[in-house]
Amino acid sequence: HVAVIDFGSQYTQLIVRRVRELGYFAKLYALEEFPDIGKPGAIILSGGPKSTSEPDAPDIDFEALSGFGVPVLGVCYGMQLLNIKFGGSVHASDRREYGPAKLVPAAPEGLFEGLSHESQVWMSHSDTVENLADTCSVIARNQHGTPVALSWGNGFFGIQFHPEVTHSHEGTRILHNFLLQAEKLEPFRIEDFKKEVIDGIRATVGDKQVVCGVSGGVDSTVLAVLLNEAGVNVRAIFVDHGLMRKDEGDEVRNNFHRMGVPIETVEASELFLSRLAGVTEPEKKRDIIGNLFIDVFWDAVGDAEMLAQGTLYPDVIESASNAKSKASKIKTHHNRVDRILELQAEGKVLEPLAELFKDEVRALGKSLGIPHDILHRHPFPGPGLAVRCPGEVTQDRLEIIQDCDAIFINKLKDSGWYDRVWQAYAALVPVKTVGVKGDERSYEWAIALRAVISEDAMTADWVELPYQLLRETSHEILNEVAGINRVLYDISTKPPASIEWE
Numbered sequence: 401h402v403a404v405i406d407f408g409s410q411y412t413q414l415i416v417r418r419v420r421e422l423g424y425f426a427k428l429y430a431l432e433e434f435p436d437i438g439k440p441g442a443i444i445l446s447g448g449p450k451s452t453s454e455p456d457a458p459d460i461d462f463e464a465l466s467g468f469g470v471p472v473l474g475v476c477y478g479m480q481l482l483n484i485k486f487g488g489s490v491h492a493s494d495r496r497e498y499g500p501a502k503l504v505p506a507a508p509e510g511l512f513e514g515l516s517h518e519s520q521v522w523m524s525h526s527d528t529v530e531n532l533a534d535t536c537s538v539i540a541r542n543q544h545g546t547p548v549a550l551s552w553g554n555g556f557f558g559i560q561f562h563p564e565v566t567h568s569h570e571g572t573r574i575l576h577n578f579l580l581q582a583e584k585l586e587p588f589r590i591e592d593f594k595k596e597v598i599d600g601i602r603a604t605v606g607d608k609q610v611v612c613g614v615s616g617g618v619d620s621t622v623l624a625v626l627l628n629e630a631g632v633n634v635r636a637i638f639v640d641h642g643l644m645r646k647d648e649g650d651e652v653r654n655n656f657h658r659m660g661v662p663i664e665t666v667e668a669s670e671l672f673l674s675r676l677a678g679v680t681e682p683e684k685k686r687d688i689i690g691n692l693f694i695d696v697f698w699d700a701v702g703d704a705e706m707l708a709q710g711t712l713y714p715d716v717i718e719s720a721s722n723a724k725s726k727a728s729k730i731k732t733h734h735n736r737v738d739r740i741l742e743l744q745a746e747g748k749v750l751e752p753l754a755e756l757f758k759d760e761v762r763a764l765g766k767s768l769g770i771p772h773d774i775l776h777r778h779p780f781p782g783p784g785l786a787v788r789c790p791g792e793v794t795q796d797r798l799e800i801i802q803d804c805d806a807i808f809i810n811k812l813k814d815s816g817w818y819d820r821v822w823q824a825y826a827a828l829v830p831v832k833t834v835g836v837k838g839d840e841r842s843y844e845w846a847i848a849l850r851a852v853i854s855e856d857a858m859t860a861d862w863v864e865l866p867y868q869l870l871r872e873t874s875h876e877i878l879n880e881v882a883g884i885n886r887v888l889y890d891i892s893t894k895p896p897a898s899i900e901w902e
């Protein structure tokens with residue numbers, strides 16, 4: 401694998417991401433973990449916010465680093481640090497160079513093989529190298545002649561810019577060229593990973609019973625199928641809170657049946673609806689659903705010997721790198737409630753997907769024989785249709801949303817648009833307006849259709865669906881769904897809107 405050592409740059413996770421995209425297994429290590437990083441085939445030292453001249457600047461055990469005998473790439477701070485370790489010096493400056501620069505390699509080889517002329521790279525640093533060690537050669541400069549890439553021989557390289565950000569137009573190529581120097585590095589194959597992870601599960605679980613919650617979503621489905629494939633004693637529990645899409649409960653059960661994994665359903669729709677009665681405040685609704693879900697789930701679990709969770713790598717590195725930030729608190733609320741923390745302390749929590757990114761989970765799912773339609777389902781929020789139902793959640797409102805949503809989703813699937821959008825759904829607009837149905841005046845609610853594209857759900861853009869598709873969807877909804885006399889299309893970007901309505 402490729403060990404990425406974190407010096408605190410906001411981009412460190414992206415380095416891991418890029419290396420994975422290049423087909424090699426990368427793992428992020430906190431500096432404190434070094435040198436316990438297994439047997440890496442290559443090492444990357446990330447950038448960081450500090451200056452190497454500060455008294456408490458993060459340092460690395462250079463002897464241990466050299467001892468691995470594998471290529472090392474220092475990025476930004478990583479490069480400055482290597483330069484000092486090799487006997488050079490760094491010029492500290494208060495002024496930060498931030499933004500694009502041109503890369504002028506000394507020769508079109510090594511890290512820079514195959515690059516276009518004066519490729520754009522992205523800078524974000526204040527220190528610059530001053531004196532260079534005798535062993536050091538400048539392998540690239542910027543357009544002003546300042547050294548921006550160094551080589552010290554024996555596979556040690558440094559680059560001042562950030563190859564991991566997309567603003568470095570050929571950054572991925574540079575990373576790839578670096579990895580090609582690593583003779584001991586094996587490409588990552590999901591089949592090997594599957595075998596390894598299954599062996600790991602068997603060794604940890606033995607003949608204990610493992611409980612996991614399933615929702616029908618990609619992560620929990622892959623998790624359950626993986627456990628089943630490992631042949632351990634697994635209980636997959638599906639809490640049906642009644643806030644699912646139309647016929648979704650049956651679909652989830654059928655899918656699991658199809659894949660040969662037994663699941664237990666806890667039918668809790670009435671309980672959820674009764675607790676939601678009269679509640680209109682969005683955060684209150686979320687709170688009720690979240691807490692009740694946990695109660696119902698643990699009630700069904702009883703005395704668990706082990707619990708498996710579908711935690712993914714982005715959650716792990718996010719909580720590790722900003723342990724105190726708000727972002728990780730949101731996740732904490734989600735995955736690490738008290739009961740789970742207790743089990744975790746006792747070593748009873750299994751997170752076999754915790755090293756994978758989403759697309760790798762899909763690849764694993766594919767190699768486990770999980771059908772395409774399950775692996776490429778749109779994301780669905782934990783509180784379900786409640787966040788698409790402003791105001792009170794009632795059975796008749798849910799049914800309207802489900803019917804409209806099913807019509808819309810089917811149209812998207814039939815036209816090939818489903819796989820091209822990140823998420824699509826129908827939300828109720830519980831405002832009555834006047835219309836005519838037949839010869840009668842109608843006074844009914846509106847439904848809003850929303851379809852967005854997104855990379856990571858942090859930002860989103862609405863999709864320019866064909867008018868014909870919208871026309872047919874609207875026509876069918878107005879004809880088929882009682883209680884709706886108006887169809888709207890949501891053309892709001894995120895930000896400032898969010899993807900969901902609550």
Ligand code: XMP
Pocket residue numbers: 779780781782783823857894897898899900901902
């Ligand atoms: P927003 O509405 O915040 O949604 O733009 C971003 C993405 O997150 C999903 N979402 C949730 N997922 N539990 C989840 O598991 C939740 O409470 C939750 N709220 C929103 C939403 O569907 C979108 O993909």
